[in-house]
Every structure is written in structure tokens, then in C-alpha cells.
Amino acid sequence: MALIVQKYGGTSMGTTERIKNVARRIAKWKAQGHDVVVAVSAMSGETNRLIALAREIQDYPDPRELDVIISTGEQVTIGLLAMALKEIGVDAKSYTGWQVKVATDSSFNKARIQSIDEAALRADLAEGRVVIVAGFQGVDEANNITTLGRGGSDTSAVALAAALKADECQIYTDVDGVYTTDPRVVPEARRLKTITFEEMIEMASLGSKVLQIRSVEFAGKYKVRLRVLSSFEEEGEGTLITFEEDENMEKAVVAGIAFDRNEARINVKGVPDRPGIAYQILGPIADANIEVDMIIQNVGDQGTTDFSFTVPRGEANRALTILREMQTHVGAAKIESDDKIAKISIVGVGMRSHTGIASTMFRTLAEEGINIQMISTSEIKVSVLIDEKYLELAVRVLHKAFGLDQAV
Amino acid sequence: MALIVQKYGGTSMGTTERIKNVARRIAKWKAQGHDVVVAVSAMSGETNRLIALAREIQDYPDPRELDVIISTGEQVTIGLLAMALKEIGVDAKSYTGWQVKVATDSSFNKARIQSIDEAALRADLAEGRVVIVAGFQGVDEANNITTLGRGGSDTSAVALAAALKADECQIYTDVDGVYTTDPRVVPEARRLKTITFEEMIEMASLGSKVLQIRSVEFAGKYKVRLRVLSSFEEEGEGTLITFEEDENMEKAVVAGIAFDRNEARINVKGVPDRPGIAYQILGPIADANIEVDMIIQNVGDQGTTDFSFTVPRGEANRALTILREMQTHVGAAKIESDDKIAKISIVGVGMRSHTGIASTMFRTLAEEGINIQMISTSEIKVSVLIDEKYLELAVRVLHKAFGLDQAV
Structure with missing residues (x-):
């Protein structure tokens, strides 16, 4: 007898046949005596269809009205x-965001949940009903409809679990858990039984798109027990995201290897090495809402410095245009970009207490003749930038080097 | 400077291009200094698409959940x-039914509007905004989403006009007004500049599907000045639905000719002529939710009577099955049905003060050798049932006989 919050994504809800399958799965949990609250996404493709309709009217759709439109996907x-x-034969009741209500701020298209009124949901649960809540949506103080941004249904589910103090929040998706790396690149990749909250955040932000990162942060903040499961397999316990250090004692030092092919490197060469130069270069990039990931500054010759950073590949040209407009003003000798690069990261909380992880990574890559272009480290990860053509090779050799193909 | 409520149907909102046209039309009214409130339908076909989705899950979709789903069409x-x-460049703001709020009873799929809170809309109008309200939907006391039934957007518009005490409620549709009869049958059919509220109700219920009948009743109750216009023509003043008798003084006696090919006649012959027989026959039909239109009972031979009535053509077989099950019990000699029939009605408030209208109708049909199977009359209409194959001929000759092809 537990209170379970489940989330089913767009693929799981993609057809009426699949929706019937989801219903049967929920019915099983219910039959075991659990209380079940479900957050759902729109049918796959529906949100994109609605956005395309809006764009036929406005190139940059009005944010408030866009949320009115795209929130209908989950309402269906x-x-x-x-x-x-x-x-x-299972009693159930649906709730839109405003019916719950899921109170958010007024940042249309990327609203943040502020509170959830769980009273009505509890009353339904007490009467034996399954409660179904539209993910991705909420309502602001002025009763405007808001949406939470891509993947927001994960956050809805975790927020519901937090508000209801649920025993577990289960995210059903089209993979059966979190893997040591992408099995399409490394067939030996293993599903992790557990992963820590911090590792999950690093894995998610680095391209293992199993969970929306904000939902993981939310789960960490409210200590929600979070599990990733496949909605297409009947059995399997997925991957549990843990918060207690104890549970990780026996884990490998490196939990997994993430990678990202979606960045481009930009080099600003031969700029005067003076205070404030980083801000002079990156300030306008930030003002243009371009997200900067890795940043490196090297000392160059004769009082100049070389400055490199990565941006989403799709934004590289826009970033270059901005930089070239101020090239003279900044005094840069050369500005260039490379989008044939890839980022690889090894992630693991064990790095905190183990030394030599980074050097093992560098040595492994060197042995394959793979040059490292940039390095960035944090307490629990090491990221390197390499030539994109070596990506698969690099992931494979690192996966082996850190023993990730061995059962723990 | 007037306050206008406009309603645009599914065809007018059918594509993003058409929606842009609607916006331009609204902008013109706004530019003339008017305050404009707009009620809209879903894009044509969308409500049917959503109902089909629901039916893939349940043959008889849960009424509450169906309203959750189908109300999304107008929200888009x-x-x-x-x-x-x-x-x-025209400031505008959208409102769902619950955002307004449009309070209804809890009869899902066919809810009735109880009240409209117009305060927020007035505030927007005062700030120069066009207010856009989702037609067809409301919310009940327990915050459940409700819908008003087919054509409910017309009712939404009229209810908004009543709540706002608007100067006029304009229903934009794919015809440019109400005609003396269907122009596809009689090319000489004229658009009526005005039609009385009562005539409109008779015309609408008889098959001139320009306006949802409930919206006309609503307009009558709250004295809303209602006008039907084409959303595809720039000019034209459509047809005004009037309530004052004065305005009709110069009108023709017969306003128009409506017809309906969608009925079937059922005869129950040789039943005992005793009290309660009509109820015995029609009670079970009503219990099965089959709508009965014309009813006639004739005295037969030897203490028996013949009983005839019409039902929607699609329900004829179901009605026959019900009747045959109780044929012995009722003591009917014979039960038969005919779906090759058509109903023609002449409608006009002038009939109240003019005699001989019905006999002109009967004589005109007799001159063409058209046999009348059933007759039913009210204060402002005469309906006859004839063989379907004579329908076009009958409408043409009646249209001429009552001078409807002459400009008033």
C-alpha cells in the first residue's frame, strides 16, 4: 500500500492503443492496493503540430497565447x-493544471511551479479513484494558462509527488532506465540499478535525455524517490535515483559516460590580456540568450590571450555574427568556429574520493591518438572536447577503461 | 461607437489563412471605434476528430471526460x-470558458449557460483590447469543464451579448443571411433583410441550419439584437432577427419555406380506439430518446384508429423494433414505415392575421398533383408531409405562389 505518482510521456501516449496499454499498467498497480496519481504528456507530435499552427500566424508567437494553445495537447x-x-472498470478523474491547481509564476513557455493544491486529489484517492493530471501546464496568479517548457511533464510528476509526499515517482519512458552510456554507441552499456541525484543531473545535462533536468533538481530539493522505467516492458525495475550517499558505497567510481554532439567551439584569438576581457566577449553572447557551456582562456604571446567557448551548434553562426561586429572594439586578431566537435564526459560521485580519474581518461584517449581540444572539470565529472569523428571510438574505450561493461 | 459581439464558426476558422481574414475583419470594426468581443468555434473538423479519438477508447465516451477533450478545439x-x-497591431486577449467564467449546469455535452461574469471582459474592453472567448464551453460549479452541444458557439455569443448588453450580436457563417428558402432548390430565393425571432425559430428547427435554435431562443429571452452575416463577403448586411412587431408590418405574409428530408413516417394501423393509446405507443419511443416530430391520429373503422408519426430517418429502424415488440400488447393490426418522405413548411408571423394561407398551400400542391400525407399547423407555420420525389417541385411552386421571389 503505497502512494505512487507515475508519469507517461508522449511516446507512451502516442496512440489510443498505447493509451489503453498505459491504463492496463495503471490498473495493475491499483489492483496491488496502491494509490496512483498519473501525470501525462501530449500525444507524441501533438505539441509540435500546435506550435507549427501558431507559427503560421506569428513567426514569434505571443507567449501567453502560445501556452493557451499548446496546453491543449495534455488536456486531450x-x-x-x-x-x-x-x-x-477502474474509476478515474482527469485534472487540467488549473483544476488541480498547479500554481506557477507568469513566465509563459517556461513557467516554474510554485505550489500544488493537493486537497482535491487526496479526496479522489480516498474514494479509490486514479487521479490523472495534465503534465507540462499550470496557471498563474491572474488565471493565465502557463506551460513549463519542453519535458515539463517530468517536473509536473515530481512536483505532484512532492506535494502528495508520495512514496515513489515513476517516470515511464521509451528506455528502461539510465545506462552507463548510449547502448547504440556501446552495445556493452549496462542499465544502472541506481544513480545518484547529482550524477543524474550531470548525465541529463550532458545529453542523456532520459529525464528533464529540472525535474531531477526538483526531486533532489524535495527528496522525492524517483525511478525511470520503460513503458513498453512489463517487467524491469528501471533505475532508481538516490539521494543517500550510503547506497552508493559499492558503486563504481565512474557511473557513466555522457556525450553531446550538439555543440560548436568558438575561438577568439589574440585578444589583449586585460581584466574584463572575458566579460567583454561573453556579455553580448549572454545578452543574445545564447547558452555558453565550456569556457577556456589560455595565455598567449606578447600580452595577448586566446579565448575559447562552446555554444549550441544551431547558435554558432549567430554568435559569430555578434563577435565579428565587435572584433575591432575588443581587439581580437582572429575569430573562428568549429562545429565538427563532440563533448564527452565521465560522471561519478566516486571522483570526489578517488584521484587519478582524469588522468586515466586522458591516457586512454591518448593511446588511441585522440587529441583533446578543451577540458572542463567539476567535482563529479570531467568533460573533454574532441574531434567529432572520434566520438564513438572514444566512448567505447572509456567505457571499457572504467570497467563499466562489468556487472557491479 | 457600439459594443459588438461577433461569432465565427468552424468554417470561418478552418485554416490559419482564414483566421487571419477574420482578424482583418475584426480590425475594421475596431478601427471604426467599436468595442468588439468575439466568440469562436473550433477549426472545422476538429471537434469530430476529437470525438473519433474518444470513440477509439470508449464506444460511449464518458461525458465528463469527453468535454475535457472536445473543449480543446476552441481553446486552440x-x-x-x-x-x-x-x-x-490590434491588442487582444483570449479567454477559455472557465477564465471568463461562463457558468453552466453540469449536463456534460449539452450544458446550459447559467451566468457569465463579464467584469474581466469589460476591463479589457476599457483598455482597448479585443476580447476573444472560446465558444461552446463553460464550467460547472465544481470546476468541471462542460460543453454546450453542437452549434453551442452561437449560444455562447448570444449569452455574451446578453451579459454585456451589447448593441448587436453578429453571427458570421458561410451563408450571407437567412433566405426565403434554400437557393440550391429555388434559384430565385431571396435573402431576407429581417426575420422575426419566432419565424427564425421555426425556420431553424425545420432545417434551415443557419443558427442553433437555442441561441435564437436565448436572444429572444434577453432581447439581443441578432444578425446573421457571411464571413466570406466583405459587404452585405445579412439578415437581422427582430423582436418588434412594428418592423414586420410591411413584410410578406409568408417569410420563407423550410424543408426537411431527414424524417421517416411510421404508421401504426388498426389499434383499438381507446383512451391512453397514444401514450402506449409513443411512451416507449420517448423512453428510447427518439425524437418524434409530427403526430396524427385518424379515426378508422369499427372502433379502431390509425396512428402516424415521424421520427429522424436514422432512428426509424430502432422505432420499428420497439413498436413490433409491443405490437400484440397494443393490439395493432399493422406497423409500417416509409422513409421516402419530405416535410415542407411555410412560415410567417403574418399567418396570425391572414386567413387562407393553408388553403393556398394545399391548392398549389394539388394543382401539381402532389398528394399530402400528413398536415400539422401552428400559429405561424403550416407543415405538410409529401413524397420525397416531389420535394423540389413543391418548394418551387410554393415559393412562387406566396410571392417570395418578388422583392418586398
Whole structure:
């Protein structure tokens, strides 16, 4: 007898047949005596269809009105799932964000949840109903509809679990858990039974797109027991995201290897080595809302310095345009970009207490003749930038070097 | 400087291009200094698409959840229209039913509007905004989403006009007004400049599907000045639905000719002529939710009577099955049905003060050798049932006989 919050994504809700499968899965949990609250996404492709409609009207859709439109995707799936449950004899009731209500701030398209009124949901649970809540959406103080941004349904689920003090929040997705790395690149990749909250954040932000990172942060903040599971497999316990250090004692030092092919490197060469130069270069980039990831500054010759950073590949040209406009003003000798690069990161909380992890990484890559272009480290990860063509090779050799293909 | 409520149907909102056209039309009214409130339908086909989705899950979709789903169609179009207005520099804001709020009873799928809170809308109008409200939807006391049934957006518009005490409620549709009869049958059919509220109700219920009948009743109750216009023509003043008798003084006696090919006649012959027989026959039909239109009972031979009535054509077989099950019990000699029939009605408030209208109708049909199977009359209409194959001929000759092809 537990209170479980489950989240089903767009792929799981992609057709009415799949929605019926989700209903059967929920019914099993219910039959075991659990209380179940479900957060759902829109049918896969639906949010994109709605955004495309909006863009036929406005190149940059009005943010408030866009949320009115795109929040309908989840409103359809909550109704369909409630029907599917009733059809197999399980009482259920759907809730939109405002019906719950899920209170957010007023940042349309990327709102943040402020509070959830769980009273009505508890009353339904007490009467034996499955409660189905539209993910991705909320309502601000002035009763405007808001949405939480891409992947926001994960956050909805975790926030519901936090508000209801649920025993577990289960994120059903099209993979059966978090892997040591992408199995499409390394067939020996293993599913992790557990991963720490911090590792998960690093893995997620580095391209293992299993969970929206904000939902993991939310789970960490409110100590929500979070599990990633496959919605297409009947069995399997997925990957549990843990918060207690104890549970990690026996884990390998490196938990997994993440990678990202979606960045471009920009070099600003031969700028005067004077205070404030980093801000002079990166300030306008930030003002243009371009996200900067790795940043490196090297000492160059004769009082100049070389400055490199990475940006999302799709933003590289825009960043170059901004930089070239101020090239003379900054006094840069040369500005160039390279989008044939990839970032690889090894992640593990064990790095805190183990030395030599980084050097093992560098040696392993050197042995394969792979040049490292940039390095960035944090307490629990080491990221390197390499030529994109070596990506698969690098991930494979690192996966082996850190023993990730061995059962723990 | 007037306050206008406009309603645009699914065809007018059918594509983003058409929505842009609607925005331009609204902008013109706004530019003339008017305050404009708009009620919109879903894009044509969208409500049917959503119902089909629901039926993939349940043959008889749960009524509450169906309303959650189908109300999304209008939520998309309010957002798109608000964007289209902003795109051409007209400030606008969208409202769902619950945001307004449009309070209804809890009869899902066919809810009735109880009240409209117009305070927020007035505030927007005062700030120069166009207010766009989702038609067809409301919210009940327990915050459940409700819908008003097919054509409910017309009712939404009229209810908004009543709540706001608007100067006029304009229903934009794919025809440019109410005609003396269907121009596809009689090319000489004329658009009526005015039609009385009562005539409109008779015309609408008889098959001139220009306006949802409930919206006309609503307009009558709250004395809303209602006008039907084409959303595809720039000019034209459509048809005004009037309530004052004065305005009708110069009108023709017969306002128009409506017809309906969608009924079937059922005859129950040779039943005992005793009290309660009509209820015995029609009670079970009503219990099965089959709508009965015309009813006639004739005295037959030897203490028996013949009983005839019409039902929607699609329900004829179901009605026959019900009747045959109780044929012995009722003591009917014969039960038969005919779906090759059509109903023609002449409608006009002038009939109240003019005699001989019905006999002109009967004589005109007799002159063409058209047999009348059933007759039913009210204060302002005469309906006859004839063989379907004579429908076009009958409408043409009646249209001429009552001078409807002459300009008033």
C-alpha cells in the first residue's frame, strides 16, 4: 500500500492503443492496493503540430497565447486516459493544471511551479479513484494558462509527488532506465540499478535525455524517490535515483559516460590580456540568450590571450555574427568556429574520493591518438572536447577503461 | 461607437489563412471605434476528430471526460485568433470558458449557460483590447469543464451579448443571411433583410441550419439584437432577427419555406380506439430518446384508429423494433414505415392575421398533383408531409405562389 505518482510521456501516449496499454499498467498497480496519481504528456507530435499552427500566424508567437494553445495537447490525453481506465472498470478523474491547481509564476513557455493544491486529489484517492493530471501546464496568479517548457511533464510528476509526499515517482519512458552510456554507441552499456541525484543531473545535462533536468533538481530539493522505467516492458525495475550517499558505497567510481554532439567551439584569438576581457566577449553572447557551456582562456604571446567557448551548434553562426561586429572594439586578431566537435564526459560521485580519474581518461584517449581540444572539470565529472569523428571510438574505450561493461 | 459581439464558426476558422481574414475583419470594426468581443468555434473538423479519438477508447465516451477533450478545439482557435490580431497591431486577449467564467449546469455535452461574469471582459474592453472567448464551453460549479452541444458557439455569443448588453450580436457563417428558402432548390430565393425571432425559430428547427435554435431562443429571452452575416463577403448586411412587431408590418405574409428530408413516417394501423393509446405507443419511443416530430391520429373503422408519426430517418429502424415488440400488447393490426418522405413548411408571423394561407398551400400542391400525407399547423407555420420525389417541385411552386421571389 503505497502512494505512487507515475508519469507517461508522449511516446507512451502516442496512440489510443498505447493509451489503453498505459491504463492496463495503471490498473495493475491499483489492483496491488496502491494509490496512483498519473501525470501525462501530449500525444507524441501533438505539441509540435500546435506550435507549427501558431507559427503560421506569428513567426514569434505571443507567449501567453502560445501556452493557451499548446496546453491543449495534455488536456486531450488526460481525458483519453481517464476514459481508458473507466472502460476497464477502474474509476478515474482527469485534472487540467488549473483544476488541480498547479500554481506557477507568469513566465509563459517556461513557467516554474510554485505550489500544488493537493486537497482535491487526496479526496479522489480516498474514494479509490486514479487521479490523472495534465503534465507540462499550470496557471498563474491572474488565471493565465502557463506551460513549463519542453519535458515539463517530468517536473509536473515530481512536483505532484512532492506535494502528495508520495512514496515513489515513476517516470515511464521509451528506455528502461539510465545506462552507463548510449547502448547504440556501446552495445556493452549496462542499465544502472541506481544513480545518484547529482550524477543524474550531470548525465541529463550532458545529453542523456532520459529525464528533464529540472525535474531531477526538483526531486533532489524535495527528496522525492524517483525511478525511470520503460513503458513498453512489463517487467524491469528501471533505475532508481538516490539521494543517500550510503547506497552508493559499492558503486563504481565512474557511473557513466555522457556525450553531446550538439555543440560548436568558438575561438577568439589574440585578444589583449586585460581584466574584463572575458566579460567583454561573453556579455553580448549572454545578452543574445545564447547558452555558453565550456569556457577556456589560455595565455598567449606578447600580452595577448586566446579565448575559447562552446555554444549550441544551431547558435554558432549567430554568435559569430555578434563577435565579428565587435572584433575591432575588443581587439581580437582572429575569430573562428568549429562545429565538427563532440563533448564527452565521465560522471561519478566516486571522483570526489578517488584521484587519478582524469588522468586515466586522458591516457586512454591518448593511446588511441585522440587529441583533446578543451577540458572542463567539476567535482563529479570531467568533460573533454574532441574531434567529432572520434566520438564513438572514444566512448567505447572509456567505457571499457572504467570497467563499466562489468556487472557491479 | 457600439459594443459588438461577433461569432465565427468552424468554417470561418478552418485554416490559419482564414483566421487571419477574420482578424482583418475584426480590425475594421475596431478601427471604426467599436468595442468588439468575439466568440469562436473550433477549426472545422476538429471537434469530430476529437470525438473519433474518444470513440477509439470508449464506444460511449464518458461525458465528463469527453468535454475535457472536445473543449480543446476552441481553446486552440482563441489563441490563434488573438495572435492573428496582435500580428496586425490590434491588442487582444483570449479567454477559455472557465477564465471568463461562463457558468453552466453540469449536463456534460449539452450544458446550459447559467451566468457569465463579464467584469474581466469589460476591463479589457476599457483598455482597448479585443476580447476573444472560446465558444461552446463553460464550467460547472465544481470546476468541471462542460460543453454546450453542437452549434453551442452561437449560444455562447448570444449569452455574451446578453451579459454585456451589447448593441448587436453578429453571427458570421458561410451563408450571407437567412433566405426565403434554400437557393440550391429555388434559384430565385431571396435573402431576407429581417426575420422575426419566432419565424427564425421555426425556420431553424425545420432545417434551415443557419443558427442553433437555442441561441435564437436565448436572444429572444434577453432581447439581443441578432444578425446573421457571411464571413466570406466583405459587404452585405445579412439578415437581422427582430423582436418588434412594428418592423414586420410591411413584410410578406409568408417569410420563407423550410424543408426537411431527414424524417421517416411510421404508421401504426388498426389499434383499438381507446383512451391512453397514444401514450402506449409513443411512451416507449420517448423512453428510447427518439425524437418524434409530427403526430396524427385518424379515426378508422369499427372502433379502431390509425396512428402516424415521424421520427429522424436514422432512428426509424430502432422505432420499428420497439413498436413490433409491443405490437400484440397494443393490439395493432399493422406497423409500417416509409422513409421516402419530405416535410415542407411555410412560415410567417403574418399567418396570425391572414386567413387562407393553408388553403393556398394545399391548392398549389394539388394543382401539381402532389398528394399530402400528413398536415400539422401552428400559429405561424403550416407543415405538410409529401413524397420525397416531389420535394423540389413543391418548394418551387410554393415559393412562387406566396410571392417570395418578388422583392418586398
